[in-house]
Structure formats: C-alpha cells, structure tokens
Amino acid sequence: MNTDKVLDAKGLSCPMPVVRSKKAMDEIKTGQVLELHTTDSGALNDIPAWARSANHQVLDHQEENGVYKFWIQKG
Amino acid sequence: MIHAMKPKEAAERIIHGELFILDVRNEVDFADWKIEGKQVESINIPYFDLIDGVETALEEIPQDAKDVLVVCAKEGSSRFVAEQLDEAGLDEVYYLEGGMKAWSEYLHPVKIGDLSDGGSIYQFNRIGKGCLSYLVESNGEAAIIDAARMVEPYISFLEENNLRLTYVMDTHLHADHISGGRKLAEITGGKYYLPPKDAQEVTFTYHPLVEGGTIRIGNTEIAIHPIYSPGHTIGSTSFLLDDQYLLSGDILFVDSIGRPDLAGKAEDWVSDLRYSLYDLYKGLSSDLVVLPAHFGKMNEIEEDGKVSARLGDLFAENEGLQVEDEQDFRKMVTENLPPQPNSYQEIRQTNMGKIVPNEEEQREMEIGPNRCAVHQ
CATH class of the missing domain: 3.40.250.10 (Rhodanese-like domain)
Incomplete structure (x- = not known):
C-alpha cells in the first residue's frame, strides 16, 4: 500500500496516538495516506471512530506482535 | 483545579x-x-x-x-x-x-445485617459491572459466595477483621465474570465449593455443593443450607442463610429473573427455571431477604447502598414472577433476550480451568455490563 507518511506512536498511551495522528494529518494533503504504528489497544476502536468523526478513511489495519498498524487516508 | x-x-x-x-x-x-x-x-x-x-x-x-x-x-x-x-x-x-x-474492578462493601447468633453478612457490590458477592462471618471464620475476579478487596477485609476464610462457594458456573473463588481458596487455604452439575468439565479439584449438607461458619449456629435451584444453569444452587436470607444467585433478582440461555440450552432449562421460581421459591418463607448475585439497574440500589428485597414483595411485584401461563413464561425467557455478556463462552471456559488467560486478557473479557437477567 502507498504510504505518504509514517507515524511511529509505539509505547504512547491514549490520547497520544490520536493526538499525534491528528497532527500528522495536518501535514499531508487530502487523498494522501498516513501509516500509524501504535501499541495502545484502545486504538483499535478509537482510530476508526476518530477517522469517521474527522472524515478520514481507514483503508486497512493489521496487528503484528502487539503492534497495531493503520493506513488512514486524509479526507 | x-x-x-x-x-x-x-x-x-x-x-x-x-x-x-x-x-x-x-x-x-x-x-x-x-x-x-x-x-x-x-x-x-x-x-x-x-x-x-x-x-x-x-x-x-x-x-x-x-x-x-x-x-x-x-x-x-x-x-x-x-x-x-x-x-x-x-x-x-x-x-x-x-x-x-x-x-469495572471496584468492589463496594456494604453491611447487610447481623445474624441471629452473632456474626454478620456483607454485600460486596461491583457497581461498575452489576455483580454482587457476599461475605458471611462468625466467630473469626468467614465464607465468601460468588467472588469477583479481584481477590484483594476480600483479602484486605479478612485481614482487617481478623477472619479466616474457610469456605468459598459459587452459586453456579458464571458466564459474565471470572470467578475469584479458586484463587481465594488457594491463597487462604479455604475449601472451594461448586455445584457438581455445573462442574462436570472443570479441570481442577473442588468440593461438591450438594443439597442436604449444612455448612457451618465459626462454632455458632450459623448455617448455610444449599438448595438446588436449576434454571440459569443446570447446577444453579441457592443458599438459605440463618433462616433469614436467601442468596438467590442468578435465579432471581430484585427487578428481574435469570436468563436460561448462557450455556446454549435455553429450551431445556426453561422448565427448570420456572420450577425453581414458581414452585421451589414459592414454598419458602415470604419474609426471607433475597440477596441476588446481580443488579440490573442502578435504582435497585437502595439509599443505604444495599441491593435486597423481601421474597414476599418480589412475588407481589417482580414482573418475572407474575406470569401465570407456562407458554407465556417460555416465550418471555427465550425471546427478545438482551445480547449475551461479552466473551461469555471464554469466561465459562476460564471458570472451568480449560483456558488460562493472562490478567490483561481476563480484564478485557470482563469489560461491559453483565446481562444475566431477563427484563420485561
């Protein structure tokens, strides 16, 4: 998957993964994709909920060894 | 600030x-x-x-x-x-x-009352999840019934009050929360009792909770009589304590009745549930104080923090006890049931000792409401 920006938020707990993602989104253009890495299990529900609320689209998400990865397209 | x-x-x-x-x-x-x-x-x-x-x-x-x-x-x-x-x-x-x-893990202890010959009973309310457990004490000995997963609050209570835990009992195999019973028994050296019909698949040793026996706490006349009252599970057992209190487990609640479907056997267990409520409980003294294993709504907690009701009042007011027709009853407890508790199958497996999740996994499994009741 094409990624325009990668955000490593591993080790950060709620609310920081979303706070950092929001900031990262401000730095990319509409249609570009942010790849987020987080270890906070709260992100599983919160990232999609935040994306819906902010009009972004979660294109995909995966879990690998306790790391949750999200690909979020800026809306 | x-x-x-x-x-x-x-x-x-x-x-x-x-x-x-x-x-x-x-x-x-x-x-x-x-x-x-x-x-x-x-x-x-x-x-x-x-x-x-x-x-x-x-x-x-x-x-x-x-x-x-x-x-x-x-x-x-x-x-x-x-x-x-x-x-x-x-x-x-x-x-x-x-x-x-x-x-979700906080337990709020409230004294329910004194027992006739010394001793007392406390209700530990897990308010965030609607789960109720009980501690009965007399003469330096104690029994805990339907313990929550978090054993520390009970251990501190026992230490503060100089009590030795001799009996740990579950009224049934729980599907909404992980029982702390086995852990409490291991830590304190108390005996862990389970209804044998609910414990057929458990992987650990336990003492069978059977009708007829009397469990004594302390050396006074405090007696706990197990009463086999199936319906929520096939083994569900109630306790008659000191001829004053009826610990009804998940069979009867203050504002509702138990659901028979958490082991996937609703059709089979409906008649058991009806028998336990409409025949067995009806035959008991209406002055008994019912102490259930759950509350469903916050208004079931009284001003003094207790969740309890007189059995006679429940036969007059609890809607689950007013259904004369057996077919109507069957319909009520098998249709329009609320969603199952989160992870209820994994919770049952954990309580049988078949799976051993770590603490964080156990916590995740228990998140959410208990959903053990049928509300009209």
Missing part, C-alpha cells in the same frame, strides 16, 4: 449524591456501557473531538453542575480533557482515577 477521583469516591457520590459525567470514550464504547446512577447525568463527547478545544463540552456542561467528572477507558484521555477544561476556566474538575478499567 483538577482532582483525581478514586472509584470509591465516585461510588459514594453515585449512591448518595450527584454527579455530572463527561464521558470522552468513543461513541460505541459509551453506548455499550457507562457509569449510571439515580442522580447522575452523563454526556458523551469523544476526546478526539476535543483536541483542538473544549468549547463544545463547556457549552453542554450545566452552569449549576456541582462536580464534573471526566471519564475515559484508562485515565489518560480524561486527564487530558480535564486539563483543557481547567485552562478554559472550569472551576472544579475531576477525572476518574484508572478510568472505566478501574471502575
């Missing part, structure tokens, strides 16, 4: 006072499960909608709201929002220490 509010203080306010709650979890988690109370008003604005400013929240907080408690899943986001509310000029703002995770 920002203050941390411990679950204990939140519980006191929820039972006896007023609270305005700003829940900053996502909408799905809020809709699934939240803090409720008679004098509790709550609104939901997810924290991710408050990152750039808290004006929308400030507009919705009433001017006369006494104390504002910000709540999230684990604490971090509620602190984040509370700090912003403080900066925006809100006078007194609290965040829930440990978040909903800690709230």
